[in-house]
Amino acid sequence: MSKIEIKKDLKALNNEIAAENRDVFKKNNIYTINIMGSPGAGKTTLLENILKPLADSFSIAVIEGDLATANDSERIKKLGVEALQINTDGGCHLDARMIQEELSKIDLNDINLLIIENVGNLVCPISYDLGEDLRLVVLSTPEGEDKPLKYPPAMLNTDAVVLTKIDLAQFVDVNMENMEKNIKDINPKADILKAGKRDGVYNADSVTEYIVKRVGSKKEQ
């Protein structure tokens, strides 16, 4: 029996394309955000609420990833923001090649902020680099305070965790302090942001401010 040594990363091809995407973003001065989280965590609602204030400072395009339907891109278009829809037909995540294909449909000179909303899933999307600058994991409080401990790679491979539906925590017996501690126990470097309704009005100001700050600090580099 003979042995053929290979030692190759199974994600090597995706990582190569992600690096190409990163070059394209850099050349065109586009800051890119990858938003991930479970189905129903509130990713699109968060997006709807941060797009309006972000549009004051940036020219934005959004790529929506879902197994099926164009519901999410339609929701974004209603806000007057350019939105493209990827349907993965059962695929559980977006990969770098899918993003590369979509980039050919956008006038890259026209935008300086690209926001990608990944397929709803707290496992698979985490493993796929798309070439983004910033990763946000959206976790809604009704999912339970132990979820960070159950999904360590999602907590580890993100810049920030956005806790959504914070107004619902009290109704589902979720202790926010424990939830935050569980995030920090996995990834002490993760920033924790909060969004939800206060007095009936959705507030995601901390997320908008965070993004503006992160884009600013990248420009200074």
Next chain:
Amino acid sequence: MHETSLMENMLSIAEKAIEGKNVEVKRVTLSVGKLSNALPAALSFAFEAMTQTGPLSGAELVMEEIPVRVQCENCGCNYEPDEFPYICPGCGGIYYTVTQGEDIYIQSLDCLEK
């Protein structure tokens, strides 16, 4: 189930490695990081389903788990952490960089000359 797409990549890497060689692949060895986000049972299932036919049909899949190793960002020491939270055994520091255990590699193919 991104294990299926990982397995597709594995198959295309393996098929490239034996291209032009007159061999029969008997064993495929994968190294799976403990934090790789890939489930060994799902990898096995995908492997079995996707090698019913083709150049790897009949091959066996062997998986080795790669433990997690991290470097403490405070004192620089390298250690193999146990459960979360990871705490440096040297200085008690809580900030760390993962140096091993996030990747999934195809290590080697064991082949018989035809």
